[in-house]
Amino acid sequence: xxxxxxxxxxxxxxxxxxxxxxxxxxxxxxxxxxxxxxxxxxxxxxxxxxxxxxxxxxxxxxxxxxxxxxxxxxxxxxxxxxxxxxxxxxxxxxxxxxxxxxxxxxxxxxxxxxxxxxxxxxxxxxxxxxxxxxxxxxxxxxxxxxxxxxxxxxxxxxxxxxxxxxxxxxxxxxxxxxxxxxxxxxxxxxxxxxxxxxxxxxxxxxxxxxxxxxxxxxxxxxxxxxxxxxxxxxxxxxxxxxxxxxxxxxxxxxxxxxxxxxxxxxxxxxxxxxxxxxxxxxxxxxxxxxxxxxxxxxxxxxxxxxxxxxxxxxxxxxxxxxxxxxxxxxxxxxxxxxxxxxxxxxxxxxxxxxxxxxxxxxxxxxxxxxxxxxxxxxxxxxxxxxxxxxxxxxxxxxxxxxxxxxxxxxxxxxxxxxxxxxxxxxxxxxxxxxxxxxxxxxxxxx
Amino acid sequence: xxxxxxxxxxxxxxxxxxxxxxxxxxxxxxxxxxxxxxxxxxxxxxxxxxxxxxxxxxxxxxxxxxxxxxxxxxxxxxxxxxxxxxxxxxxxxxxxxxxxxxxxxxxxxxxxxxxxxxxxxxxxxxxxxxxxxxxxxxxxxxxxxxxxxxxxxxxxxxxxxxxxxxxxxxxxxxxxxxxxxxxxxxxxxxxxxxxxxxxxxxxxxxxxxxxxxxxxxxxxxxxxxxxxxxxxxxxxxxxxxxxxxxxxxxxxxxxxxxxxxxxxxxxxxxxxxxxxxxxxxxxxxxxxxxxxxxxxxxxxxxxxxxxxxxxxxxxxxxxxxxxxxxxxxxxxxxxxxxxxxxxxxxxxxxxxxxxxxxxxxxxxxxxxxxxxxxxxxxxxxxxxxxxxxxxxxxxxxxxxxxxxxxxxxxxxxxxxxxxxxxxxxxxxxxxxxxxxxxxxxxxxxx
Numbered sequence: 001x002x003x004x005x006x007x008x009x010x011x012x013x014x015x016x017x018x019x020x021x022x023x024x025x026x027x028x029x030x031x032x033x034x035x036x037x038x039x040x041x042x043x044x045x046x047x048x049x050x051x052x053x054x055x056x057x058x059x060x061x062x063x064x065x066x067x068x069x070x071x072x073x074x075x076x077x078x079x080x081x082x083x084x085x086x087x088x089x090x091x092x093x094x095x096x097x098x099x100x101x102x103x104x105x106x107x108x109x110x111x112x113x114x115x116x117x118x119x120x121x122x123x124x125x126x127x128x129x130x131x132x133x134x135x136x137x138x139x140x141x142x143x144x145x146x147x148x149x150x151x152x153x154x155x156x157x158x159x160x161x162x163x164x165x166x167x168x169x170x171x172x173x174x175x176x177x178x179x180x181x182x183x184x185x186x187x188x189x190x191x192x193x194x195x196x197x198x199x200x201x202x203x204x205x206x207x208x209x210x211x212x213x214x215x216x217x218x219x220x221x222x223x224x225x226x227x228x229x230x231x232x233x234x235x236x237x238x239x240x241x242x243x244x245x246x247x248x249x250x251x252x253x254x255x256x257x258x259x260x261x262x263x264x265x266x267x268x269x270x271x272x273x274x275x276x277x278x279x280x281x282x283x284x285x286x287x288x289x290x291x292x293x294x295x296x297x298x299x300x301x302x303x304x305x306x307x308x309x310x311x312x313x314x315x316x317x318x319x320x321x322x323x324x325x326x327x328x329x330x331x332x333x334x335x336x337x338x339x340x341x342x343x344x345x346x347x348x349x350x351x352x353x354x355x356x357x358x359x360x361x362x363x364x365x366x367x368x369x370x371x372x373x374x375x376x377x378x379x380x381x382x383x384x385x386x387x388x389x390x391x392x393x394x395x396x397x398x399x400x401x402x403x404x405x406x407x408x409x410x411x412x413x414x415x416x417x418x419x420x421x422x423x424x425x426x427x428x429x430x431x432x433x434x435x436x437x438x439x440x441x442x443x444x445x446x
Numbered sequence: 447x448x449x450x451x452x453x454x455x456x457x458x459x460x461x462x463x464x465x466x467x468x469x470x471x472x473x474x475x476x477x478x479x480x481x482x483x484x485x486x487x488x489x490x491x492x493x494x495x496x497x498x499x500x501x502x503x504x505x506x507x508x509x510x511x512x513x514x515x516x517x518x519x520x521x522x523x524x525x526x527x528x529x530x531x532x533x534x535x536x537x538x539x540x541x542x543x544x545x546x547x548x549x550x551x552x553x554x555x556x557x558x559x560x561x562x563x564x565x566x567x568x569x570x571x572x573x574x575x576x577x578x579x580x581x582x583x584x585x586x587x588x589x590x591x592x593x594x595x596x597x598x599x600x601x602x603x604x605x606x607x608x609x610x611x612x613x614x615x616x617x618x619x620x621x622x623x624x625x626x627x628x629x630x631x632x633x634x635x636x637x638x639x640x641x642x643x644x645x646x647x648x649x650x651x652x653x654x655x656x657x658x659x660x661x662x663x664x665x666x667x668x669x670x671x672x673x674x675x676x677x678x679x680x681x682x683x684x685x686x687x688x689x690x691x692x693x694x695x696x697x698x699x700x701x702x703x704x705x706x707x708x709x710x711x712x713x714x715x716x717x718x719x720x721x722x723x724x725x726x727x728x729x730x731x732x733x734x735x736x737x738x739x740x741x742x743x744x745x746x747x748x749x750x751x752x753x754x755x756x757x758x759x760x761x762x763x764x765x766x767x768x769x770x771x772x773x774x775x776x777x778x779x780x781x782x783x784x785x786x787x788x789x790x791x792x793x794x795x796x797x798x799x800x801x802x803x804x805x806x807x808x809x810x811x812x813x814x815x816x817x818x819x820x821x822x823x824x825x826x827x828x829x830x831x832x833x834x835x836x837x838x839x840x841x842x843x844x845x846x847x848x849x850x851x852x853x854x855x856x857x858x859x860x861x862x863x864x865x866x867x868x869x870x871x872x873x874x875x876x877x878x879x880x881x882x883x884x885x886x887x888x889x890x891x892x
Contacts, residue, residue: 058493316765323761
């Protein structure tokens with residue numbers, strides 16, 4: 001294993017751990033590094049909480065190139081926590097624990113840790129200062145009960161938690177590591193990012209390969225049509241894996257490769273990314289953290305076009321998505337949620353006759369709504385939705401899930417018909433997605 | 447244990463299980479019933495997926511009154527799956543498995559099950575008919591690879607899966623039970639609800655106590671103010687527990703009691719619910735699955751009032767929430783997403799001078815927007831939002847997170863100022879919540 005002790009010592013000095021002996025993990029950096037996540041808390045076993053902490057921790061480990069083989073959840077019961085930790089301690093080199101660090105009698109993680117490694121809990125002055133500091137910054141007296149959060153086994157060191165009372169715990173023993181983090185998701189994330197990841201990176205050494213990923217995001221193409229276009233690219237080349245998955249009505253292609261740096265990883269993925277971009281062309285709207293509304297916003301800015309929305313069945317959802325993008329006020333002028341027929345007539349100039357002859361859910365009304373935006377409000381692009389979200393309001397001719405989206409542009413109007421099979425919320429989501437996709441495709445082809 | 451064999455036999459007959467001997471679970475119905483959840487899939491260990499299946503299954507078990515002590519996750523590795531199942535099999539009476547039932551070589555659950563109980567996998571004709579039926583209904587040929595999904599240990603029976611190719615698995619051996627379900631959340635839910643829960647209920651017997659819960663939902667009151675009002679009610683009485691928790695800017699009070707029927711449970715919670723309702727009065731907007739927009743919609747309907755929205759920083763989110771309620775078209779007339787100053791003037795009649803002297807984010811503009819809705823569009827209630835969502839656009843006088851909400855009603859206009867400390871998305875969510883809360887409080891006091 002490679003380990004840069006001088007850097008580790010600097011780090012130890014900087015965080016007040018200077019006096020202790022650093023015990024580098026003897027297998028770290030090799031392929032055998034095994035981690036395990038243990039989530040502690042009865043509420044997780046009652047199903048009241050979806051455990052997002054475990055997924056977050058797992059992702060961090062994957063990015064570091066540390067293998068995770070097991071994840072367990074156990075309730076607030078000392079015997080069962082110790083049993084679970086003992087098994088994890090036998091088979092893994094790094095244990096990441098979440099939860100059970102609070103000050104109440106249900107919070108048993110520190111007691112289980114002490115029992116696991118056969119040490120007595122003692123008051124850790126550094127931890128006490130951290131807990132007291134938390135209350136002092138808020139100008140509140142520390143309740144006596146919170147002293148418990150400063151109890152640590154002598155092998156452990158506290159990790160400062162800026163957002164809560166519970167310090168994290170870092171423990172090294174017998175060449176293995178345990179990290180215990182508070183269960184509050186925001187605190188766990190801040191501690192993991194700020195305190196734990198830098199230490200793990202130091203321990204792993206600079207050129208330890210991590211998993212570098214790149215996600216290409218598509219819209220407007222179905223799963224089988226997409227796979228048909230790229231079948232020959234789906235095999236592993238130069239260690240780069242590729243996996244398509246469906247998310248919120250889009251297909252994402254996840255490229256991954258083990259590499260020492262993100263730069264090296266992206267370079268090794270570049271030929272595949274280029275080939276995918278050539279095959280899928282404008283179906284790809286963005287990558288990684290970009291959302292469809294980000295891609296749409298980018299093209300609207302580039303092309304200097306303004307946008308107006310006329311929403312019926314989406315009720316404002318399209319506007320909500322468009323305005324999730326910082327700076328969207330540069331191109332998004334207005335939205336009309338024309339829920340009643342009166343509003344469609346008064347605000348968008350839809351003719352009484354159109355509504356009477358064709359109905360509010362019709363290609364004619366969708367077209368009139370989109371055109372009305374351009375004519376009345378002078379926007380370059382008008383995007384409209386009208387449909388029957390359900391559960392009521394359907395007829396044999398116009399069933400629940402029947403939706404029209406229309407886009408009015410300088411060159412003319414386009415209307416699309418959709419039929420979604422879901423419930424009210426999902427039909428609204430699908431309609432907004434269809435509207436944004438229509439807008440994306442128009443912009444991408446300019 | 448109580449078990450109604452005649453009903454079980456009917457059920458067995460109806461699902462084609464008529465020929466097999468029913469082995470009732472010998473400890474079921476007693477307090478010792480222990481369940482364990484095992485989720486199978488490497489993707490869960492990479493953190494790409496947040497595991498919602500486990501929380502769903504846990505909730506079902508809690509409602510049935512079955513104790514869940516452990517939850518584990520393991521990757522697609524036969525040895526590790528078998529190891530995990532063996533431990534679960536030793537310490538638990540009911541194993542719920544999720545994932546690994548697909549037709550590919552990564553799908554190992556059936557192989558692990560066979561190894562666990564020491565049986566050979568054989569082709570199960572009933573399962574084969576189910577898989578073939580899935581393809582036949584879609585008028586597609588069954589690929590050869592899917593035959594694997596009909597392999598079962600002889601002790602097991604397939605559970606029909608209407609939404610996917612993978613039948614579930616129900617297995618009884620040595621007085622213990624294993625249920626294996628596909629990992630696709632929709633398929634898992636349908637199988638659990640349609641096939642597994644009825645069987646478990648039968649096995650438990652009619653008067654097996656389950657956990658009956660009731661959630662009272664409040665808005666517009668802080669955590670400590672709420673706890674102060676109800677401190678003396680927070681202790682356990684007649685077996686009813688009460689726990690406050692914060693969710694999406696609201697405080698929910700979760701009442702729970704073990705009872706044989708929902709009716710009995712609700713009756714035992716009734717005195718506490720009545721006391722809480724008296725103390726918290728109009729802070730309580732609804733219960734259980736009701737959302738704030740449902741409560742608002744209920745009062746709008748009852749009072750025969752119509753609503754219009756004028757949104758700036760929320761961008762349509764308020765309209766989206768209002769229209770999540772089926773039938774909202776009865777009271778929601780229109781929304782204006784007035785993102786630009788032009789739109790505020792043209793559509794809501796906000797004066798040029800108001801915008802120039804006070805700015806778009808000001809109590810004056812919020813008031814003018816709300817009033818404009820009533821004056822121009824004849825709605826009874828006009829609700830407006832304007833603010834700086836961030837990350838850009840803040841100044842020392844008007845920082846990011848500064849938000850005004852205004853409600854124009856027949857009796858006059860009310861404007862509230864808020865300062866939210868979060869990012870763009872969270873500031874939008876908090877603003878919509880504040881607007882709905884303002885509306886709720888107005889309606890609840892009529």
